[in-house]
Every structure is written in C-alpha cells, then in structure tokens.
Amino acid sequence: MSQPNPSELAVLKHLWSSGPQSAREVHDAVGPGQAWKASTTRTIINRLEDKGWVVRRDVHGLAVYDAALDRTRTLGGLVRHFARQVLDMSGPLPAALFAESPHLSDAELDDLDAIINAAETQDSEGEA
Amino acid sequence: MSQPNPSELAVLKHLWSSGPQSAREVHDAVGPGQAWKASTTRTIINRLEDKGWVVRRDVHGLAVYDAALDRTRTLGGLVRHFARQVLDMSGPLPAALFAESPHLSDAELDDLDAIINAAETQDSEGEA
DNA sequence: ACGAATGCGTTACATATGTAACGAACAGGC
DNA sequence: GCCTGTTCGTTACATATGTAACGCATTCGT
Structure with missing residues (x-):
C-alpha cells in the first residue's frame, strides 16, 4: 500500500x-x-x-x-498501520476519534471507518 | 525526544x-x-x-x-507526534482512544493523557 | 536583442534503516 | 584436551530519506 x-x-x-x-x-x-x-x-x-x-x-x-492518491484511503492506511504496528490494536478501530483532524470531512469520516477496518486488504495482508 | x-x-x-x-x-x-x-x-x-x-x-x-525508555512516555510521544504531524490535530487528544492498546494498562492510560497533552515539552517544542 | 528570472532535468552526498556475515573468544560435553 | 555450540565485537552493504546545488533552456521585460 x-x-x-x-x-x-x-x-x-x-x-x-x-x-x-x-x-x-x-x-x-x-x-x-x-x-x-x-x-x-x-x-x-x-x-x-x-x-x-x-x-x-x-x-x-x-x-x-x-x-494521485486518495486522501481518505491514504490517511486511513496510515492510521490503521500506526494503530496496528505501534499500538498493537487488533480489533476494529473507532474512526470517530479522528474527527478532530482537519484533514477529514464528515463525509470522509464515514469512508474512513470502512477503510480503517474492512480494508485489511492493502496493509500487511492482501499485499500480493 | x-x-x-x-x-x-x-x-x-x-x-x-x-x-x-x-x-x-x-x-x-x-x-x-x-x-x-x-x-x-x-x-x-x-x-x-x-x-x-x-x-x-x-x-x-x-x-x-x-x-531505558519509559513505555508510556515513549508510546505517548509517538501518538502525539502521529496525531500532530500526520493528522494535524492541534487541540488536546483523547487518551481514551488508545484504551484498546494491550500495551497500556488502565493506570498508564491516566499518565498517557497527561503526557499526550501537557507535555508539548519534548516533541517539536521544548526540544532544546 | 539582451540580461534577469524561472522552470526543469540531472546529479550529489550524508544519515538512517534494514539486513546480515564473519571471526575471535569462551564454555561444556565427552 | 578437543569439538561444538554460543556470545559478542566488528564490519558490510543496499535502499530510503533528507537536503540541496548546478547548468541549460526558455521567457519576459525593457
């Protein structure tokens, strides 16, 4: 990713x-x-x-x-990576807690939730 | 830091x-x-x-x-740095966000709150 | 038409990080 | 006492990242 x-x-x-x-x-x-x-x-x-x-x-x-990169996907990927690799969080991550970031609009926060969680597809996992 | x-x-x-x-x-x-x-x-x-x-x-x-590094201070520093540099969050950060991390006990979460926020002393700021 | 400013390609070099081998010294088993 | 496994210091090398200069081509003002 x-x-x-x-x-x-x-x-x-x-x-x-x-x-x-x-x-x-x-x-x-x-x-x-x-x-x-x-x-x-x-x-x-x-x-x-x-x-x-x-x-x-x-x-x-x-x-x-x-x-060329999608903002939400990219930030979501960084957040997921950080949470998993640094904090060893494994379960679903609450996207709402990032509502503070001026980089994410309300609409994007919705996507973020999906991305952060469901999309285990392009971080460590589905890399292939 | x-x-x-x-x-x-x-x-x-x-x-x-x-x-x-x-x-x-x-x-x-x-x-x-x-x-x-x-x-x-x-x-x-x-x-x-x-x-x-x-x-x-x-x-x-x-x-x-x-x-030789304190776990809470170190993790807190990484969290603060990530929130500020990557997500551009500027206000106080909710420590509860990290309650999920198996690396932080309840007691440490209290310290974390203080560290993440008050201690702007050893990240970008008080570096000197 | 000429000089100054600007845009862009190319090249460079230091430090950080990932990743590891090699060889000497030492400790135990037999 | 010798072979073997283990520890540890030393050294190495590739890629990533930070940071930037240099020189050529072009453009714009006068």
Missing part, C-alpha cells in the same frame, strides 16, 4: 487541500514550514511522481501536479 | 512486557515475527544501546538488556 513518508505527505496534504499546483506553488505553501529550499521541494515532488503518487500535467508549458 | 524506529520499537515492546532479556531471549521472541536472523536482532539491540534506549547489564558474563 501507499505509505508516503513525512515529506511526501506534507506535499500531498497541500495538493489535497488546494488542488493541482505548480512546483512553485507547492513550495510557497509547504516549503517554509519544512524549511526547504526550492530544489528540495522539487525533489520531493519528483519522487512522488516516480512513485506515481502525483500526476503531472502540462499546462501551457508549465508542470502542474495533482495528487 | 526518543522516537524509536519500527525495529527498535519491536524490541522495546518486548522488553517492556517481559523485563530484562538476553539477546537470545529477545531474538526468540521478536525475531520470528520480524523475520530477522539472530545477527539482525543483535544489531538492533546494539543500536538501541548506542542511543541509550536500553541499558546493558552483565549477569555472570551474559549480557542482559533492559529498556
């Missing part, structure tokens, strides 16, 4: 909330917070593209990137 | 639940689950020792290791 690292996640989160962005736009938004130089931001974006986690579109000669 | 990586955490969790153990004992317990060769288990233990996260004691010539 797609487990973006912290740097990649920072970029993805921006794309999720702001939609398709150019490298410069991404940098202006997340660069400062990460204390990245522009070239670093670009490297992260390139690696995301290599992994197929963002798609690149050419808009009048300018590269614009868009998240 | 102490943020053990997944491998290190696997070893620490075993030491926390089983108490001081020899390298062999640790390996017999966590090696299979991690699909580690004995030498790999030893490497992880050595790195933990280098970081001062386990202490080594000599028992009649045999090295016995014990966790």
Whole structure:
C-alpha cells in the first residue's frame, strides 16, 4: 500500500487541500514550514511522481501536479498501520476519534471507518 | 525526544512486557515475527544501546538488556507526534482512544493523557 | 536583442534503516 | 584436551530519506 513518508505527505496534504499546483506553488505553501529550499521541494515532488503518487500535467508549458492518491484511503492506511504496528490494536478501530483532524470531512469520516477496518486488504495482508 | 524506529520499537515492546532479556531471549521472541536472523536482532539491540534506549547489564558474563525508555512516555510521544504531524490535530487528544492498546494498562492510560497533552515539552517544542 | 528570472532535468552526498556475515573468544560435553 | 555450540565485537552493504546545488533552456521585460 501507499505509505508516503513525512515529506511526501506534507506535499500531498497541500495538493489535497488546494488542488493541482505548480512546483512553485507547492513550495510557497509547504516549503517554509519544512524549511526547504526550492530544489528540495522539487525533489520531493519528483519522487512522488516516480512513485506515481502525483500526476503531472502540462499546462501551457508549465508542470502542474495533482495528487494521485486518495486522501481518505491514504490517511486511513496510515492510521490503521500506526494503530496496528505501534499500538498493537487488533480489533476494529473507532474512526470517530479522528474527527478532530482537519484533514477529514464528515463525509470522509464515514469512508474512513470502512477503510480503517474492512480494508485489511492493502496493509500487511492482501499485499500480493 | 526518543522516537524509536519500527525495529527498535519491536524490541522495546518486548522488553517492556517481559523485563530484562538476553539477546537470545529477545531474538526468540521478536525475531520470528520480524523475520530477522539472530545477527539482525543483535544489531538492533546494539543500536538501541548506542542511543541509550536500553541499558546493558552483565549477569555472570551474559549480557542482559533492559529498556531505558519509559513505555508510556515513549508510546505517548509517538501518538502525539502521529496525531500532530500526520493528522494535524492541534487541540488536546483523547487518551481514551488508545484504551484498546494491550500495551497500556488502565493506570498508564491516566499518565498517557497527561503526557499526550501537557507535555508539548519534548516533541517539536521544548526540544532544546 | 539582451540580461534577469524561472522552470526543469540531472546529479550529489550524508544519515538512517534494514539486513546480515564473519571471526575471535569462551564454555561444556565427552 | 578437543569439538561444538554460543556470545559478542566488528564490519558490510543496499535502499530510503533528507537536503540541496548546478547548468541549460526558455521567457519576459525593457
């Protein structure tokens, strides 16, 4: 399953909330917070593209990137992984407790519940 | 703050639940689950020792290791970090969320609440 | 038309992490 | 006393991640 690292996640989160962005736009938004130089931001974006986690579109000669991963699935996967691997929780996880996250809308919380639990299909398990 | 990586955490969790153990004992317990060769288990233990996260004691010539990190503080730190960095939760976090974890006793859950929240002292903040 | 700014591909290098072998030393069994 | 299993220190190497510079091509302002 797609487990973006912290740097990649920072970029993805921006794309999720702001939609398709150019490298410069991404940098202006997340660069400062990460204390990245522009070239670093670009490297992260390139690696995301290599992994197929963002798609690149050419808009009048300018590269614009868009998240290729689904926000809820990705966050849900990270949550499930954390709960299982770090806290050794095995049963169903209560998604409602993540309602605090500004990254998840009410609608998404519904999906999250399903994803966190039912979908044992793309974490440790159904990897094949 | 102490943020053990997944491998290190696997070893620490075993030491926390089983108490001081020899390298062999640790390996017999966590090696299979991690699909580690004995030498790999030893490497992880050595790195933990280098970081001062386990202490080594000599028992009649045999090295016995014990966790030097507090279980609740460590887990709490990981939880706080995850909630803040991954889910961008900023307010107080409900410790009850982790009641499911077999790694935390009821008594520890009380501490956890305090640690997760009040102790912004050793994550991103008071690092100095 | 020319210089400055910008976008982008390429390349680099350090540290962290995963994963493990090798060899010396020592302890017991026979 | 010798073979064997065990312990432990040392060393190694690949991949992942953090972090960034460099140089070329292009564009835009003047």
